[in-house]
Amino acid sequence: MNQEQLAALLRTLLQFAGGIAVGYGWIDTDTAATLTGALVTLIVTVWGLYARRNAGLVAAAAALPAVKTIVAAPETAQAVPSSKVRPSE
Numbered sequence: 001m002n003q004e005q006l007a008a009l010l011r012t013l014l015q016f017a018g019g020i021a022v023g024y025g026w027i028d029t030d031t032a033a034t035l036t037g038a039l040v041t042l043i044v045t046v047w048g049l050y051a052r053r054n055a056g057l058v059a060a061a062a063a064l065p066a067v068k069t070i071v072a073a074p075e076t077a078q079a080v081p082s083s084k085v086r087p088s089e
Contacts, residue, residue, distance in 0.1 A: 007044045014039055055079035 018032030027035075050056065054076045061067055062082040070085045077087035 006047060007040060010040050010043055011036065058085055 014036040015032075018027070018036050021027045022029055022032050051060075054073075058070055058072050058076055059080045059082065062070055062080060062084040067084060070082075071088050072080070072085055074087040077085050
């Protein structure tokens, strides 16, 4: 699942939950819209930071069929479970 798909799913789920909360009278529509926007922004930002860490970037590159070998720092190579990634010497 890529970041755009995750954001769309998250937005839909939060809008659904917000609709239920508005329907029960727990919050008003403006609050629901504000909370949905804020939560989607925060969650997608955290996901983006996690996916773009060194090991995440190397793992994504190793998953590409065109990539044959990746030489990485030893700590990054150990964090990526792929036979394509080897530590630098």
